[in-house]
Amino acid sequence: SAVISQKPSRDICQRGTSLTIQCQVDSQVTMMFWYRQQPGQSLTLIATANQGSEATYESGFVIDKFPISRPNLTFSTLTVSNMSPEDSSIYLCSVEGGRGAYEQYFGPGTRLTVT
């Protein structure tokens, strides 16, 4: 399985600011995913990021709020823009393990608190 790291592991931010979360994988992967887990809730897919193309966003998530970059096959960033307390969540990066979504491994997550 892939080894995935995320930075930062946690952060406390003020409303109206933006935070960029980094996801690094130890091997090249085609598909990377970003999920959000609000407090006490399940995981919800934000977007799928393939290298060399624009990210595909799920219903309810827009690029202006959650811009994503995917500059190469081992790295991606998710920015949470113009934050509000409702954005307080764990943000998880996930990568496909060779079989697309049929084998996914998750990073340790970034715990974001917006005050």
Place this chain on the structure above:
Amino acid sequence: AQKVTQAQTEISVVEKEDVTLDCVYETRDTTYYLFWYKQPPSGELVFLIRRNSFDEQNEISGRYSWNFQKSTSSFNFTITASQVVDSAVYFCALVNQAGTALIFGKGTTLSVSS
């Protein structure tokens, strides 16, 4: 529409008890994949098992076992002789129709006391 339901929000057991976590899914696909993940207090998601719709054999891995029944659209997870280290949130998930990502249930919080 695809959906995963974990009706049990929280379960508390005492060490060495057996516990079963329920998962019911909905999908129109004839081929699909189901998963279980564990999320300990540290927050990281740990992959436990993947099962495809063509394989209805039950699987056992140590103290863990899974019962997949297409007739009832269920994929239940049993921990035998539970331990304190099993305390975590457990998620059942289904691959979405596009085959691009996972649809998660709301999770079951398991607390095992000594």
